[in-house]
Amino acid sequence: MNFDLILRGGTVVTPTFAGPLDVGVQGEQIAAVAAPGTLPADGATLLDTSGKIVLPGGIEPHAHIATRVNVEWAGAPNVYTQSPEAASRAALFGGVTTIVDFAPPGRPSAAGLRPSIVDDVAVRRAVFDGHSYADYTFHYILAGDVPQETIDGIQAAVDSGIASFKVFTTFGRTRVPYGRLADVCAVVAEQGGILAVHAEEDEIVERTRTRLIAEGNDAGYNLPLVHSNLSEDVAFRAVIRIARYHGAGVYFVHTTASEGVDAIAEARADGLPVYGEALHHYLHFTGDDYRKPEGTAIHTYPALKSAADRDALIAGLMDGRLSTTATDEYTTSKAVKLSGQTLETVCGGHNGIETRVPVAFTKLVQERGMTLNRFADVVASNAARILGMYPRKGAIQPGSDADFTVLDPNLQRTITLDDLHADSDYSIWEGFECRGYPVTTVLRGKIVVDDGKLLGDAGDGRWLERRIDPAILAGPAL
Numbered sequence: 001m002n003f004d005l006i007l008r009g010g011t012v013v014t015p016t017f018a019g020p021l022d023v024g025v026q027g028e029q030i031a032a033v034a035a036p037g038t039l040p041a042d043g044a045t046l047l048d049t050s051g052k053i054v055l056p057g058g059i060e061p062h063a064h065i066a067t068r069v070n071v072e073w074a075g076a077p078n079v080y081t082q083s084p085e086a087a088s089r090a091a092l093f094g095g096v097t098t099i100v101d102f103a104p105p106g107r108p109s110a111a112g113l114r115p116s117i118v119d120d121v122a123v124r125r126a127v128f129d130g131h132s133y134a135d136y137t138f139h140y141i142l143a144g145d146v147p148q149e150t151i152d153g154i155q156a157a158v159d160s161g162i163a164s165f166k167v168f169t170t171f172g173r174t175r176v177p178y179g180r181l182a183d184v185c186a187v188v189a190e191q192g193g194i195l196a197v198h199a200e201e202d203e204i205v206e207r208t209r210t211r212l213i214a215e216g217n218d219a220g221y222n223l224p225l226v227h228s229n230l231s232e233d234v235a236f237r238a239v240i241r242i243a244r245y246h247g248a249g250v251y252f253v254h255t256t257a258s259e260g261v262d263a264i265a266e267a268r269a270d271g272l273p274v275y276g277e278a279l280h281h282y283l284h285f286t287g288d289d290y291r292k293p294e295g296t297a298i299h300t301y302p303a304l305k306s307a308a309d310r311d312a313l314i315a316g317l318m319d320g321r322l323s324t325t326a327t328d329e330y331t332t333s334k335a336v337k338l339s340g341q342t343l344e345t346v347c348g349g350h351n352g353i354e355t356r357v358p359v360a361f362t363k364l365v366q367e368r369g370m371t372l373n374r375f376a377d378v379v380a381s382n383a384a385r386i387l388g389m390y391p392r393k394g395a396i397q398p399g400s401d402a403d404f405t406v407l408d409p410n411l412q413r414t415i416t417l418d419d420l421h422a423d424s425d426y427s428i429w430e431g432f433e434c435r436g437y438p439v440t441t442v443l444r445g446k447i448v449v450d451d452g453k454l455l456g457d458a459g460d461g462r463w464l465e466r467r468i469d470p471a472i473l474a475g476p477a478l
């Protein structure tokens with residue numbers, strides 16, 4: 001057997017083991033995982049990974065790239081988050097080879113004809129095709145009082161490889177009311193998709209915000225009072241109840257509070273297919289940081305909470321109650337990010353896609369002793385499983401795509417904006433000391449980042465069709 005590329009000498013993290021192994025790649029796929037020094041090297045490119053950890057390529061399950069920023073957040077019309085070229089370039093440098101972004105519903109035509117989900121995804125794909133350094137796919141956004149023809153199109157969407165459907169239970173006209181959510185749950189469950197839910201209790205959020213504004217307390221640092229623990233508690237439980245009634249699987253994006261972690265844990269203990277995501281900055285910052293100078297730069301909806309909530313998220317990732325890390329990537333300039341300073345205008349999201357893997361490695365492996373297998377799960381494998389890309393993505397085993405993040409656990413690096421590759425002029429991680437950092441990234445057999453140099457091409461990234469393993473939807477499979 002001849003190989004095109006051999007990763008030699010590293011600690012390799014497979015689905016069942018982490019230890020000294022070599023990995024042989026043929027073309028775009030992994031062809032062999034073998035004892036050190038046993039793969040024939042003739043003609044192969046050798047990548048020396050000694051002293052390093054070889055992980056499956058990182059998967060970012062929650063990104064908003066080339067998306068129009070709300071006028072109220074940006075303070076101006078027609079402002080967009082960074083391009084796919086910039087975001088995917090930053091992703092590769094941060095050890096991320098697959099990005100899950102979003103496809104929104106398109107506008108009806110002049111004749112009132114509504115594009116199908118498959119049409120909307122095609123429109124969104126055109127933004128990324130030929131413009132992404134990393135592979136990509138999209139959650140489809142079901143918004144408002146979801147039109148019946150859209151619900152009727154879920155089957156065709158799942159058949160075409162769109163496996164996940166995003167729903168918001170708050171955010172004005174985007175909010176899907178619970179009655180309609182029930183209709184959506186029934187069809188998504190029947191078709192083998194999963195719901196990705198931004199769950200906040202709209203009535204609690206709106207009423208609290210209105211009261212604080214009336215009292216003259218509309219400063220952005222009060223966001224945790226609006227997007228509160230109570231809201232998360234009630235909304236997570238309502239969504240779980242509705243999904244349970246119809247047998248739907250739920251992936252809670254950005255869990256923010258101990259109440260959310262508890263709700264997920266109880267659902268899982270009841271045998272329900274419920275999974276939770278935590279954003280990497282929620283593992284470090286707290287609601288107190290909003291009060292620092294430029295402190296609202298850390299804000300991502302719902303809102304950062306207390307130190308106890310932060311610790312609950314970390315504990316949930318450590319013990320399996322939570323399944324994934326993500327960023328809610330939403331990169332703008334600093335001026336846009338900080339333009340709104342009130343409860344109604346603080347911009348969500350942040351410049352984050354590049355920093356998740358090293359920050360999570362520092363917070364979870366170095367500080368808390370997470371195993372390397374569990375770390376691979378929370379930065380790659382679990383997202384691949386829950387969202388229907390496994391084992392093509394998220395696994396180092398024969399037959400999987402040859403996507404790797406080679407991380408040097410001994411490389412200490414203090415994050416500075418100059419070292420990052422996003423199209424932005426700020427980072428909330430400025431000064432954060434990483435204990436371990438990605439040094440080489442491989443996408444489908446091609447070395448795309450090595451030793452600080454970009455070797456990939458903006459045409460390298462490919463669209464991914466997804467199908468969810470029925471075991472993921474039958475119960476808490478991971």
Ligand SMILES: [Zn+2]
Binds near residue numbers: 062064328
């Ligand atoms: Zn988001």
